[in-house]
Amino acid sequence: MTALTQTDLDRFLAGARITDPVMALRPDYRALLLAVDRVDAGECDAASEDLLRRAEASAAEELTSRPVTEVPHVAAWREAYRAFGAKPKKVRSSLEALMRRAASDGLPRINRLTDVYNAVSVLHQVPVGGEDLHRYQGSPVLTRAAGDEPFDTTAGGEPLIDHPEAGEAIWRDDVGVTCRRWNWRQGRRTALTTSTSAALFIFDALEPMDDDALHAAADVLVEHLGAGASARRLLPGD
Known part of the structure; x- marks a missing residue:
């Protein structure tokens, strides 16, 4: 695929936004968006396994002294999930789900890019999502x-177009x-694969996580991606 320029990455992030109804749910919310090109994709390797x-x-170690539900982040x-009607006992944030798996059965091994950002999510206690930037529209x-937006997912191992519930906070x-x-x-x-060449990573933050901690997590991710170019933007407010 054609390599993206720094201008391409900056333009992509410039169009990103968070709507007012979401900010009304949690005024302390911020999102750090990281767009990268020429990433080191592929199958799991020794470096991703170590991470x-x-x-x-x-x-x-974190969960030896307290249950996961008492970890501040x-x-x-x-x-936040309760604020839009989700039940945390049934629907867990990606951070909670990963921390539970990491401390019990171990984290999933999917592909290098997904494994790296999952590890960074747990190490820095911040929800992180990864998307194939070339598949974004x-x-x-x-x-x-x-409630009528299409969501491309699977059910019982079969492809399915589902829809969110009205009022859900969604990235689209x-x-x-x-x-x-x-x-x-x-x-x-927009899922990451072993052939992904450009990616978007979204770091979701609520208090008590501050902006410096967000950027520190992004720095670690960039270090392990082997990216040729990157751009980032903190929303809202810049």
């Missing part, structure tokens, strides 16, 4: 769902939903 093992050890997301928007592009319930489940259409 996953470090994340698993970190989660296990997890608790904040449980409150338009720029990312975080909004509340009308011009075509449809890319991630439901803020950071609960990502769709197939």
Whole structure:
């Protein structure tokens, strides 16, 4: 695929936005968007495996002294999910789901890009999502769902076009939903694969996470991606 320029990445991020109804749910919310090109994709390797093992050890240590629901960053997301009607016992943020898996059965091994950002998510206790930038149509928007937006997913191992519930916080592009319930489940259409060459990573933050911690997590991810070019934007407010 044709390499993206720095201007391409900046233009893509310039169109990103968070709508007012989402900010009304959690005025403390910020999103750090990281767009990268010429990433080091492929199958799982020794470097990604090492990062996953470090994340698993970190989660296990964290959860020896308290349950996952009392980890401050997890608790904040449980409150945010309740704000739009989701039940945290049934629907968990990506951070909570990963920390539970990391401390018990271990993190999934999917592909190098997904494994790396999952590990960074656990190590820095921040929800992170990864999307194939070339499969995006338009720029990312975080909004509340009308309920008729298409969501490309699977059920019972078979492809399925589903729809979010009205009022859900969803990430979407011009075509449809890319991630439901803020950071609960990502769709197939924009999923990272071993052939991904450009990617978008979204870091979701609520208090007590500050902007410096967000950027620090992004720095670690960039370090492990081997990207040829990158751009980032913090929303809202810049």
